[in-house]
Amino acid sequence: MVKVVLTSGTAQQFTDGQTAVHVAANNVRQMIQALEAGFPGLGTAIQQTMSVAIDGVILPDPYLETVNEDSEIFVLPKIGGG
Amino acid sequence: MNEQPKQFKWVGTRTIRPDGVDKVTGRAMYGADLTLPGMLQGKVVRSPHAHARIISIDTSAAEALTGVKAVVTAADMPEADSKLVAAGEAMINFRDLAHNVIARDKVLYDGHAVAAVAATTNDIAERAAALIKVKYEVLPHVIDVLEAMKDDAPVLHDNMFTGGVKPKPEKASNVANRVEFGMGDVEAGFAAADLIIERKFTTEPVHQAYIEPHAVVADMGQDGKVDVWCSSQGHFMVRSFCAGLLKIDMSKIKVSAAEIGGGFGGKTTVYLEPLAIMLSRKAGRPVRMAMSREEVFRGSGPTSGAAMTVKIGATKDGRITAGDATLYFQAGAFPGSPVGPACMTAFTPYNLDNVRVVGFDVVSNRQKVVAYRAPGAPISEYAVESIVDELASKLGIDPIDFRTKNAALEGTKAAYGVTFGAIGMQETLDAAKATEHYKIPLGPNQGRGVASGFWFNIGGESCAGIRINEDGTVALSEGSPDIGGSRASMAIMAAEVLGIDVNKVKPTVVDTDAIGYHFVTGGSRVTFATGMAVVDASKAVVDEMRARVAKVWEVDIEGVVWEDGHARPASTNVGDFDPMSLAEIAAIANKTGGPISGHADINAKGAGPAFGTHICDVEVDPETGFVTVLRYTAVQDVGRAIHPGYVEGQLQGGAAQGIGWALNEAYIYDKNGCVDNPGFLDYRVPVASDLPMIDAILVEVPNPTHPFGVRGVGEVPIIPPLAAVNNAVAAATGTRFTALPLSPPAILAGMAAKN
Numbered sequence: 001m002v003k004v005v006l007t008s009g010t011a012q013q014f015t016d017g018q019t020a021v022h023v024a025a026n027n028v029r030q031m032i033q034a035l036e037a038g039f040p041g042l043g044t045a046i047q048q049t050m051s052v053a054i055d056g057v058i059l060p061d062p063y064l065e066t067v068n069e070d071s072e073i074f075v076l077p078k079i080g081g082g
Numbered sequence: 083m084n085e086q087p088k089q090f091k092w093v094g095t096r097t098i099r100p101d102g103v104d105k106v107t108g109r110a111m112y113g114a115d116l117t118l119p120g121m122l123q124g125k126v127v128r129s130p131h132a133h134a135r136i137i138s139i140d141t142s143a144a145e146a147l148t149g150v151k152a153v154v155t156a157a158d159m160p161e162a163d164s165k166l167v168a169a170g171e172a173m174i175n176f177r178d179l180a181h182n183v184i185a186r187d188k189v190l191y192d193g194h195a196v197a198a199v200a201a202t203t204n205d206i207a208e209r210a211a212a213l214i215k216v217k218y219e220v221l222p223h224v225i226d227v228l229e230a231m232k233d234d235a236p237v238l239h240d241n242m243f244t245g246g247v248k249p250k251p252e253k254a255s256n257v258a259n260r261v262e263f264g265m266g267d268v269e270a271g272f273a274a275a276d277l278i279i280e281r282k283f284t285t286e287p288v289h290q291a292y293i294e295p296h297a298v299v300a301d302m303g304q305d306g307k308v309d310v311w312c313s314s315q316g317h318f319m320v321r322s323f324c325a326g327l328l329k330i331d332m333s334k335i336k337v338s339a340a341e342i343g344g345g346f347g348g349k350t351t352v353y354l355e356p357l358a359i360m361l362s363r364k365a366g367r368p369v370r371m372a373m374s375r376e377e378v379f380r381g382s383g384p385t386s387g388a389a390m391t392v393k394i395g396a397t398k399d400g401r402i403t404a405g406d407a408t409l410y411f412q413a414g415a416f417p418g419s420p421v422g423p424a425c426m427t428a429f430t431p432y433n434l435d436n437v438r439v440v441g442f443d444v445v446s447n448r449q450k451v452v453a454y455r456a457p458g459a460p461i462s463e464y465a466v467e468s469i470v471d472e473l474a475s476k477l478g479i480d481p482i483d484f485r486t487k488n489a490a491l492e493g494t495k496a497a498y499g500v501t502f503g504a505i506g507m508q509e510t511l512d513a514a515k516a517t518e519h520y521k522i523p524l525g526p527n528q529g530r531g532v533a534s535g536f537w538f539n540i541g542g543e544s545c546a547g548i549r550i551n552e553d554g555t556v557a558l559s560e561g562s563p564d565i566g567g568s569r570a571s572m573a574i575m576a577a578e579v580l581g582i583d584v585n586k587v588k589p590t591v592v593d594t595d596a597i598g599y600h601f602v603t604g605g606s607r608v609t610f611a612t613g614m615a616v617v618d619a620s621k622a623v624v625d626e627m628r629a630r631v632a633k634v635w636e637v638d639i640e641g642v643v644w645e646d647g648h649a650r651p652a653s654t655n656v657g658d659f660d661p662m663s664l665a666e667i668a669a670i671a672n673k674t675g676g677p678i679s680g681h682a683d684i685n686a687k688g689a690g691p692a693f694g695t696h697i698c699d700v701e702v703d704p705e706t707g708f709v710t711v712l713r714y715t716a717v718q719d720v721g722r723a724i725h726p727g728y729v730e731g732q733l734q735g736g737a738a739q740g741i742g743w744a745l746n747e748a749y750i751y752d753k754n755g756c757v758d759n760p761g762f763l764d765y766r767v768p769v770a771s772d773l774p775m776i777d778a779i780l781v782e783v784p785n786p787t788h789p790f791g792v793r794g795v796g797e798v799p800i801i802p803p804l805a806a807v808n809n810a811v812a813a814a815t816g817t818r819f820t821a822l823p824l825s826p827p828a829i830l831a832g833m834a835a836k837n
């Protein structure tokens with residue numbers, strides 16, 4: 001199981017305020033699928049509007065990256081810049 | 083500037099810029115400079131109302147005018163799909179993008195495009211535009227962000243319900259979205275504080291004020307193929323957006339990047355490009371369109387204005403115990419303000435246990451905002467850094483020492499969640515404190531301010547191609563429009579890896595048909611991400627040259643190493659071979675396997691976060707309220723400066739723009755919601771005579787994920803100036819100001835109120 005940390009705003013929207021959720025996944029693709037299954041709409045929202053940060057590295061297009069139970073995983077809004 | 087590590091020959095040197103001669107001689111081709119046979123001139127008809135329903139558009143008189151070849155309205159553009167796409171700092175709905183390019187049912191701001199015309203001359207196009215009759219039903223408008231949130235405010239979009247809240251509202255409103263970030267226990271943190279300061283702040287929308295207005299030439303052939311030449315921060319973005327908006331296959335659109343006269347985030351979307359293609363399709367001839375300065379202000383995106391409440395608590399010994407902020411950001415006519423990054427960056431220079439930031443993305447009848455350097459961060463960090471300064475002052479602690487007590491370090495959990503790796507916040511504070519600037523005494527009516535800033539930086543998709551010419555020179559191809567000197571940096575990195583003279587490398591930004599997809603030039607990503615692609619492509623070339631030499635020497639490739647631009651035997655065991663230079667290998671490439679090239683197509687990860695600390699000295703005239711910036715120093719962790727001259731330029735430019743934001747710049751609207759100052763005479767950006775020489779100090783804490791340690795540098799330097807100036811004015815006047823810009827009347831009023 002991997003621990004996925006959400007912003008408090010995302011948690012209020014999708015997980016009844018639960019900012020840390022645990023899902024079974026070996027990579028980000030599986031993680032997003034599991035999040036969508038557990039919290040309908042969350043996986044879709046991650047794919048469309050969010051980034052995933054794994055161990056401090058923000059990934060704007062997360063998909064195949066490996067995750068494990070030691071990974072620090074955050075779901076964040078997409079970041080661009082000027 | 084730091085002494086450069088000795089292991090690099092070219093990285094860290096100030097090479098001659100590849101675009102320099104063209105730019106100083108006028109040979110450089112900008113967006114409006116291309117002329118094609120039979121080319122028409124395009125003109126946009128813009129709304130004179132801040133909010134109105136379009137009843138009808140009569141184009142018949144314009145179409146009847148001799149010389150007019152095409153007129154288009156929203157009816158000529160297919161209705162766009164409702165889907166999210168990346169546009170600068172935020173995701174934007176494709177349908178909103180389409181409706182921003184040309185209004186469909188309603189106009190939502192003064193300057194909103196409603197029609198466009200193409201004619202044989204500019205004069206005819208302007209006359210034709212004046213003949214297009216648009217009948218409007220004028221609607222109530224709202225400009226201010228807090229006014230737009232009120233229950234009785236005019237609603238811009240009947241189908242917009244606040245996102246990010248549960249349950250979904252039943253009533254449409256101008257609040258597009260609510261976001262929240264936090265960690266720890268904010269209430270407990272404030273309970274542990276000895277001093278708590280809470281203030282409300284406002285900032286006005288400001289424009290990126292790039293010198294070159296938007297300009298495009300589009301040419302659609304009878305076979306449906308389109309050539310577009312334009313100034314943008316991403317010609318792949320232009321291709322993608324135009325293909326999506328106009329339902330044209332991407333393979334039929336070729337976009338070439340013109341030289342760009344500044345963007346700063348403002349050219350990460352499209353305005354004229356789809357209109358020029360539509361006009362060219364209708365007319366069967368190429369069409370050039372270029373905005374006037376007034377159109378730039380009225381028809382393209384500034385960044386948000388904002389209202390904020392910020393509360394910070396600290397102990398007597400200067401440790402911050404909690405930070406709490408609520409940010410209301412004006413998005414303009416469509417959702418998508420940078421309130422998300424504003425929330426995430428607000429407290430990030432500091433190592434805090436208890437943080438809460440709530441943000442609201444609010445639409446109003448202003449130009450749709452678009453990215454502006456470090457989108458959102460200058461605004462939220464202005465408010466936070468102003469209170470940090472006040473806390474330090476009231477606690478009797480030096481402002482740099484106060485920041486040092488709280489600075490984010492390697493291992494700090496950032497306020498937006500992630501744990502930092504190697505970062506240089508503390509190093510910027512140390513460097514700032516060590517400056518002569520920080521020590522010199524000040525005179526009457528003078529004050530000194532300090533502020534820090536943080537930006538994430540990003541990576542993303544980039545490609546590069548390296549081709550070895552027959553004479554040993556190198557052609558470097560990439561697809562990131564060069565705004566801040568990236569071609570020089572790419573050439574330096576390629577030369578460093580290849581071990582050749584940098585002047586033998588010719589970098590070119592090629593068109594969308596010639597290389598793979600690149601994300602926009604934004605987010606301070608190009609030297610990092612495209613640079614990584616260049617390094618990878620160069621390494622591929624090195625490996626290919628080693629393979630060619632291995633064939634010649636009849637040894638395994640492991641027996642050939644690449645050193646200082648030459649293939650050499652890995653050891654004496656390999657054999658007694660004279661080194662072969664790159665030029666020698668290139669000269670026999672036809673005999674060893676053909677042309678030598680290397681490519682890399684990557685999605686770069688691991689952009690290093692960056693921090694800066696600025697020092698500003700001002701003098702305030704007590705009679706007039708006029709602020710003179712006496713001295714300014716910008717310190718920044720840049721990872722490693724590939725071309726220090728360009729990096730210093732980024733720091734100086736960002737500081738200048740931030741000073742303008744602090745002192746002068748603001749959109750002013752009249753009672754009808756129309757822009758009252760759409761020109762540089764009334765929208766006052768700082769010019770050279772307004773500013774002292776800005777000292778740039780480069781701190782180098784290398785980013786471990788980049789081969790040369792690069793961090794993005796373009797965003798951070800615009801963040802600290804707003805608060806640095808504000809804090810300096812507070813020190814000079816003894817008055818805390820909470821609204822930007824700090825215009826002379828505002829300062830006089832603030833000083834009078836205090837007295």
